[in-house]
Structure formats: structure tokens, C-alpha cells
Amino acid sequence: MENVIEIKNLCKKYDNFELKNVSFNLPKGTIMGFIGENGAGKTTTIKLILNIIKENSGDIKIFGLDKKYDKKIKEDIGVVLDDMFFPEILTPNDINKSMKHMYKNWDTVMFNNYLEEFNLPTNKQIKTFSKGMRKKLEIVTALSHHPKILILDEPTSGLDPIARVEVIDIFQHFIENEECSILLSSHITTDLEHIADYITFINNGEVILSKTKDELLDNYGIVKCSKEEFKKIDKKDYIKYKKNKYEYDVLVSNKKEFRKKYNISVIDKITLDDLMVIMIKGER
Amino acid sequence: MIGFIKKDLAMIKSNFKFLALLIIVYSFMGVLGKMDISFILPFISVLVMISTFSYDAYNKWDAYSATLPDGRKNSVKAKYLSTILLVLVMTILTTILSFIISYFNKSINTEQILITMCGTIAGTLLVLIFMYPVIYKFGIEKARIGMFVGTFGLIIIGGLIITYFDISFSSKVLEFLENYLIIILVITVISLLYISYKISERIVLKKEF
Known part of the structure; x- marks a missing residue:
């Protein structure tokens, strides 16, 4: 193109x-x-x-x-x-x-x-x-x-x-x-x-x-997990994470692959606002 | 460039009523024979044009004009040309009025009127020549202070020179000046205008908005 x-x-x-x-x-x-x-x-x-x-x-x-x-x-x-x-x-x-x-x-x-x-x-x-x-x-x-x-x-x-x-x-x-x-x-x-x-x-x-945009919104996702679940996630499998009061938000670039590898079912669809917040405020 | 001239003239159209009022006042005072204020109108027209820089700066027009095709060059060219245009129109208008007034007062002095006209054009354009590059470089607010300090400084320096130095020209120099004053004035003003314009253009071409 x-x-x-x-x-x-x-x-x-x-x-x-x-x-x-x-x-x-x-x-x-x-x-x-x-x-x-x-x-x-x-x-x-x-x-x-x-x-x-x-x-x-x-x-x-x-x-x-x-x-x-x-x-x-x-x-x-x-x-x-x-x-x-x-x-x-x-x-x-x-x-x-x-x-x-x-x-x-x-x-x-x-x-x-x-x-x-x-x-x-x-x-x-x-x-x-x-x-x-x-x-x-x-x-x-x-x-x-x-x-x-x-x-x-x-x-x-x-x-x-x-x-x-x-x-x-x-x-x-x-x-x-x-x-x-x-x-x-x-x-x-x-x-x-x-x-x-x-x-x-x-x-x-x-x-x-x-x-x-499609690649981003279709493939990227936010994994909602507990502290224990988060500890099991390999660092190379997520981009950034954000610690909330009761759970962790973890930004992943390939929802399907992540789902296959880990037994975590709650992966939210991402919005651009979510992406911005977690990329800026999140930790690695 | 015509677009930029139209924009500048549109910005000062609200001042046209004020300039028209000044023309009436000028005519009235002229008929009464009180005083000759013919130089004020062209001078004020330069000040009116300078006010467009304030509007441009306040509304960040300069950054936008730099996004237009050849916007940087054309905006500078237009400021100079619209100012010169306004000064010439105002000077010609006041000169015609001067002739009409002196006709009614039965005191036509063609030479005096024409000398006043040339002096007015040269004097007002000098304001443009020195002010515009300063405005483009430092912005309108600082340039205003600069104009005040500069004028004040020149008056003091001029006064000191006249007071403490005996300045006299030989009769040959005076005779030469008398014969060629207009030509010298025209060449000097046009040369200075060109230099001033080129400096302003260079400043704007390099400027970041």
C-alpha cells in the first residue's frame, strides 16, 4: 500500500x-x-x-x-x-x-x-x-x-x-x-x-x-487476575501490568495465545483508553 | 499573497471609521487654519497596521500561516505591501485635501504641500522599516517597548549632538541636497524598505511556531 x-x-x-x-x-x-x-x-x-x-x-x-x-x-x-x-x-x-x-x-x-x-x-x-x-x-x-x-x-x-x-x-x-x-x-x-x-x-x-486498529482491538486484551495468578505469568507474555485494589490488570498482545497457555478466563476486550492508561501508568 | 493582504485589510476595516473621522477633523482644522496635521493620518495608518500583529499573535495566526502554501513568505510580503498601500492611500488623500483646503483659504503652496507629502511618506515608512523586523524577531509587545525606547533615545542623542557639536554643512552640500532631496529620499527609503523586508523574511523563514 x-x-x-x-x-x-x-x-x-x-x-x-x-x-x-x-x-x-x-x-x-x-x-x-x-x-x-x-x-x-x-x-x-x-x-x-x-x-x-x-x-x-x-x-x-x-x-x-x-x-x-x-x-x-x-x-x-x-x-x-x-x-x-x-x-x-x-x-x-x-x-x-x-x-x-x-x-x-x-x-x-x-x-x-x-x-x-x-x-x-x-x-x-x-x-x-x-x-x-x-x-x-x-x-x-x-x-x-x-x-x-x-x-x-x-x-x-x-x-x-x-x-x-x-x-x-x-x-x-x-x-x-x-x-x-x-x-x-x-x-x-x-x-x-x-x-x-x-x-x-x-x-x-x-x-x-x-x-x-483491528489488530489492536482484536488481539490485545486486559487479563484480570489475582496476585497469585499474576505471579505465575511469564514476564515475556505480557506488556505491562497495573496493580489495583483487589486485582491485577495485565496487558497482553495476544489474547488467544495467552488463553491457551494460562488457565485464566477473564480477559477483557481492550479500549484505547484502557490501553493508554495501562501503557502509561502500568509497570513492567 | 493577495489572500494575506485581504486578510490584513479585513482585520483593520473596523478602524476605517476612525480614520474617516480623522480625515473630517483634519479637514475642519485645515479650513479653520488652526494647524497642519496632514502627517498624522498616514502615521496612524501604520499604527493601525501594526495592531494586526497583535491580533495575529493573540490568535496564533502565524503558526497557521506557516502551514499554508508559501505562507511564511507571503505573510511577510503582504504585511509590507498592505502597510505601504495604506500609507500611500492616506497620504494621497490628505494631500488632495490639503490642496482643496488651501484653495478655499486662497493660500496654495504647491511646493510646500508636495514636500510635506514626501516627508510624510518617508517618515511613516521609516517606522515600518525599523519596526517590522523587530516585531518579527521579538514579538509585538517587546517591539512596542523597543519603539518607545528607540524614539526616546534618538531624540536625546539628536538633541545632544545639536547642543554640543557645531554641525554645519557647506553651501555646496546644501545646494546638492536641495536639488536632489526627493531622489535621495526615494532611493534611501526604497533601499531601506528592501533591506527591512529581506531581514523580516529571513527571520520568519527560520522561525519556529
């Missing part, structure tokens, strides 16, 4: 944080959920991909092209950053008038249709918008120049459940064109469980997992 984003050994060093050898690929026509706790390196990685900060080392290729083709690459990328970014004295109309000169493929009709669909006023200043409305406007803007990749940093934060469903529907519709792909960071992992094809998990500046 062709990759639209290829990241190899990406490093970026700050005084108090370091991104260490981040590598992953985003295949064409897929959605990748990029998860991790606050400060794990999601936004830094996204900023590096977008070339708004410079890496210390490593390679980034988008559509097979490197940074020399920055202008060409950016014509085909739609972006939502984690912070709001439109000057709030502008109106959606002002944004339309400006953006149609910034992107070759800007589609005013599409932009206006989305505004109508999301009930966003065209002539009101953004400062009068709620947080959710601002986010919707950013998403609408990211979509309205027919990008081939959407790079979205927390696009659903601040949205109410109804708006989140609307936005996710739009992402799914966007991906129906198999030329299009999405890299999406989010804290709302239930959204990712619905729409993502791949999950990349970053912790403390390192990618600790990058797999298909």
Missing part, C-alpha cells in the same frame, strides 16, 4: 522535552489516530510534519516528496491546529475571500455549503462564536480546498456530542475517496475507535505502538 506520509527516525530536542526517533507511515486512503497523553509529543510531531518547526534529525516525506517541495505539498494538506488560529475579528466571509487566493483549489461553494450545514453565520465576527463553532469553522476551512491529506490536531475537542458525530461523518465521507487520508490526534479515543484504521501511540516522545 502506498504511503502518503512517511516518517523515519524523527528527533527534536527542547530543553525540557525530546522527541526520540519517531517513525510511522500513513497509508493512502486510511485514517490514523494519533494518541498519547498531554505533552507526549503529538503536537510536536504534527508541527514537524507541517514544517512549522525544524527537526534535529530524521526524514519526513509527504506524497513521496521532501521539504524542498513544501509549497506543492501544502496545496494538498488541510490543517487544524490544536489552538484556535483565525484572528477573531474576522468573519467566515473574510476567511473565504482570503483563502481563495491562498489555495489554488479553494472551493467557495463547498465552504459556504459546509457553513450552512454547520449553522455557522457568514457575517459575524469569530469572537462571537462559541468554542465549538470556532472548531467547526477551522474544520470547514481545512476541507474546502479539496486536500488529499487532513492533518488534524484535536479537531473534536470542544465539540458537543452531536457536532462530534457530524464532524466524524464528514471525515468518513472525506475518506470515501480512496486518494484521501487523515492523520488525527485526539484525546477522545472513542471517536478514534469508530473511524481510525491505524492507531499510533506516542508516550514521552517515543512511538511505543503503531498498528492497525
Whole structure:
């Protein structure tokens, strides 16, 4: 499968944080959920991909092209950053008038249709918008120049459940064109469980997992066991464990194999939230 | 780049009423013959343009603009061009008003009006020339303090030089300046503008958001 984003050994060093050898690929026509706790390196990685900060080392290729083709690459990328970014004295109309000169493929009709669909006023200043409305406007803007990749940093934060469903529907519709792909960071992992094809998990500046969602949710599991049962488990058969008040939660990467080997029947299906908690808070 | 200019002009459209009010005040004072404030309008238009940096910084627009095609270069180019455009429009407007007012006052001094116009353009663009690279490098808040300290410092240094040194030019120099002042001014301002723009562009191209 062709990759639209290829990241190899990406490093970026700050005084108090370091991104260490981040590598992953985003295949064409897929959605990748990029998860991790606050400060794990999601936004830094996204900023590096977008070339708004410079890496210390490593390679980034988008559509097979490197940074020399920055202008060409950016014509085909739609972006939502984690912070709001439109000057709030502008109106959606002002944004339309400006953006149609910034992107070759800007589609005013599409932009206006989305505004109508999301009930966003065209002539009101953004400062009068709620947080959710601002986010919707950013998403609408990211979509309205027919990008081939959407790079979205927390696009659903601040949205109410109804708006989140609307936005996710739009992402799914966007991906129906198999030329299009999405890299999406989010804290709302239930959204990712619905729409993502791949999950990349970053912790403390390192990618600790990058797999298909199905592989992850089908094969990974949480074994619920007592202290005595836990003591019998070979260290190489689990990834991490977390000690609770009355039992142990043990993260395993192959439920079937584990079940065959040990006589422990309670293996819960994993959610992305469970995975994050046990990977970050768990012990080895 | 046109998109960025449109965005900057859209951001200051709420200030247009204020600028229109200033034009009326200027016309009124001119007709009364009280004082010539023709330089104030272009100067204020630069300050209005500088205020767009505050909006950009507050809303983190710069990071987003860096994600747009050629966004870093175009955003700088647009800031310079929209400021120059606004200064020129305001100066031409006040110059036309100056002619109309002096016609009514029956005191047309074409040379004086044109010299004021050139001086105004040069003076206001100097603010842009020195301020914009500083804003791009250090941010709008620090640049404001810098502008205050810089202006204050220049006035003191200028005052000291005039007070303690006997500065006089030979008649040949004065004659040369008189004949070629406009050309010298135009060449100097355009050269400085270009240098200032290139410095700003370099700062923004290297900047991390």
C-alpha cells in the first residue's frame, strides 16, 4: 500500500522535552489516530510534519516528496491546529475571500455549503462564536480546498456530542475517496475507535505502538487476575501490568495465545483508553 | 499573497471609521487654519497596521500561516505591501485635501504641500522599516517597548549632538541636497524598505511556531 506520509527516525530536542526517533507511515486512503497523553509529543510531531518547526534529525516525506517541495505539498494538506488560529475579528466571509487566493483549489461553494450545514453565520465576527463553532469553522476551512491529506490536531475537542458525530461523518465521507487520508490526534479515543484504521501511540516522545486498529482491538486484551495468578505469568507474555485494589490488570498482545497457555478466563476486550492508561501508568 | 493582504485589510476595516473621522477633523482644522496635521493620518495608518500583529499573535495566526502554501513568505510580503498601500492611500488623500483646503483659504503652496507629502511618506515608512523586523524577531509587545525606547533615545542623542557639536554643512552640500532631496529620499527609503523586508523574511523563514 502506498504511503502518503512517511516518517523515519524523527528527533527534536527542547530543553525540557525530546522527541526520540519517531517513525510511522500513513497509508493512502486510511485514517490514523494519533494518541498519547498531554505533552507526549503529538503536537510536536504534527508541527514537524507541517514544517512549522525544524527537526534535529530524521526524514519526513509527504506524497513521496521532501521539504524542498513544501509549497506543492501544502496545496494538498488541510490543517487544524490544536489552538484556535483565525484572528477573531474576522468573519467566515473574510476567511473565504482570503483563502481563495491562498489555495489554488479553494472551493467557495463547498465552504459556504459546509457553513450552512454547520449553522455557522457568514457575517459575524469569530469572537462571537462559541468554542465549538470556532472548531467547526477551522474544520470547514481545512476541507474546502479539496486536500488529499487532513492533518488534524484535536479537531473534536470542544465539540458537543452531536457536532462530534457530524464532524466524524464528514471525515468518513472525506475518506470515501480512496486518494484521501487523515492523520488525527485526539484525546477522545472513542471517536478514534469508530473511524481510525491505524492507531499510533506516542508516550514521552517515543512511538511505543503503531498498528492497525483491528489488530489492536482484536488481539490485545486486559487479563484480570489475582496476585497469585499474576505471579505465575511469564514476564515475556505480557506488556505491562497495573496493580489495583483487589486485582491485577495485565496487558497482553495476544489474547488467544495467552488463553491457551494460562488457565485464566477473564480477559477483557481492550479500549484505547484502557490501553493508554495501562501503557502509561502500568509497570513492567 | 493577495489572500494575506485581504486578510490584513479585513482585520483593520473596523478602524476605517476612525480614520474617516480623522480625515473630517483634519479637514475642519485645515479650513479653520488652526494647524497642519496632514502627517498624522498616514502615521496612524501604520499604527493601525501594526495592531494586526497583535491580533495575529493573540490568535496564533502565524503558526497557521506557516502551514499554508508559501505562507511564511507571503505573510511577510503582504504585511509590507498592505502597510505601504495604506500609507500611500492616506497620504494621497490628505494631500488632495490639503490642496482643496488651501484653495478655499486662497493660500496654495504647491511646493510646500508636495514636500510635506514626501516627508510624510518617508517618515511613516521609516517606522515600518525599523519596526517590522523587530516585531518579527521579538514579538509585538517587546517591539512596542523597543519603539518607545528607540524614539526616546534618538531624540536625546539628536538633541545632544545639536547642543554640543557645531554641525554645519557647506553651501555646496546644501545646494546638492536641495536639488536632489526627493531622489535621495526615494532611493534611501526604497533601499531601506528592501533591506527591512529581506531581514523580516529571513527571520520568519527560520522561525519556529
